Amino acid sequence: MDKNKVKLGIAPIAWTNDDLPELGAENTFEQCVSEMALAGFTGSEVGNKYPTDPEELKSKLESRGIQICNAWFSTFFAEGKKEKTIEKFIEHRDFLAEMGAEVIGCSEQSYSIQGLDKAIFEEKPEFSQEEWEKIAEGYNQLAELAAEKGMKVSLHHHMGTGVQTPAEVDKFMEMTNDDVYLLFDSGHIYYSEGTQAAVENLLKKYVDQIAHVHLKDVRDEVVKEVKEKGLSFLDGVKMGAFTIPGDGAIKFEPLFETLEEAGYEGWMVVEAEQDPAKANPFEYAVQAREFIKEKTGL
Numbered sequence: 001m002d003k004n005k006v007k008l009g010i011a012p013i014a015w016t017n018d019d020l021p022e023l024g025a026e027n028t029f030e031q032c033v034s035e036m037a038l039a040g041f042t043g044s045e046v047g048n049k050y051p052t053d054p055e056e057l058k059s060k061l062e063s064r065g066i067q068i069c070n071a072w073f074s075t076f077f078a079e080g081k082k083e084k085t086i087e088k089f090i091e092h093r094d095f096l097a098e099m100g101a102e103v104i105g106c107s108e109q110s111y112s113i114q115g116l117d118k119a120i121f122e123e124k125p126e127f128s129q130e131e132w133e134k135i136a137e138g139y140n141q142l143a144e145l146a147a148e149k150g151m152k153v154s155l156h157h158h159m160g161t162g163v164q165t166p167a168e169v170d171k172f173m174e175m176t177n178d179d180v181y182l183l184f185d186s187g188h189i190y191y192s193e194g195t196q197a198a199v200e201n202l203l204k205k206y207v208d209q210i211a212h213v214h215l216k217d218v219r220d221e222v223v224k225e226v227k228e229k230g231l232s233f234l235d236g237v238k239m240g241a242f243t244i245p246g247d248g249a250i251k252f253e254p255l256f257e258t259l260e261e262a263g264y265e266g267w268m269v270v271e272a273e274q275d276p277a278k279a280n281p282f283e284y285a286v287q288a289r290e291f292i293k294e295k296t297g298l
């Protein structure tokens with residue numbers, strides 16, 4: 001892969017998990033970003049221990065050779081919370097623009113069960129046609145707002161949300177304008193569908209509309225248990241459903257090939273939330289970096 005086109009980041013979620021604050025409560029921001037840099041990454045997303053002042057954050061990241069490439073943003077269009085979503089989006093966009101990021105990764109969180117104690121394979125929301133229309137209209141507006149700062153808005157398909165399956169991603173992409181992009185997360189599509197083919201097909205279908213990539217691997221045996229026992233998404237995370245690329249069931253070689261052939265330009269971010277007490281974040285970061293180097297030359 002071309003170093004001038006593809007940059008490598010890593011998400012802080014392996015050190016401190018915002019969805020499960022008890023995971024990694026002992027890890028500091030400084031430790032997290034120092035270890036990211038030491039492992040050979042140049043980009044990061046934003047965690048809840050990061051300084052909120054852009055100047056302070058920039059200076060602490062610059063001294064480590066790291067830059068912010070994206071940060072999660074939750075939208076609530078289907079629930080009818082358009083005004084509040086837009087107001088918060090503008091704040092988030094301005095913060096990311098100041099940090100030099102070019103992409104905003106959003107997730108439609110209306111009725112999401114990803115943080116709730118509900119069976120992840122049984123109780124996810126499904127949107128009505130009227131709700132889909134609200135979502136499409138909302139994202140089209142977010143794309144225009146992002147463009148004001150030269151940025152792209154992208155949708156993170158995610159377990160436990162109304163945009164989880166390939167059919168739901170299709171519906172979202174069909175209903176939104178061409179300036180609304182996809183944030184491709186290998187782990188979430190594999191978790192949802194359980195096959196390598198589903199991961200490869202989704203990537204191939206939308207590769208020209210993908211603005212950001214999350215590299216996540218999945219442990220089949222953990223997902224099997226989550227399904228059989230009717231467990232929640234966060235139960236699965238604590239049990240080790242996710243891991244770094246190369247350590248689980250997904251074959252990454254065809255994914256890297258598809259991205260390279262399509263001339264993908266942007267960030268690939270290792271995002272592997274595990275319990276840091278069981279999976280040392282620095283050691284896993286080093287292992288992920290070596291795997292990516294071996295498979296892509298980056």
Ligand SMILES: O=C1C[C@@H](O)[C@H](O)[C@@H](O)C1=O
Pocket residue numbers: 013018019072114156185188214271273
């Ligand atoms: O991008 C992500 C952000 C996390 O908060 C989320 O739960 C994780 O699974 C993910 O893919």
Ligand SMILES: [Co+2]
Pocket residue numbers: 156185214271
């Ligand atoms: Co992700």
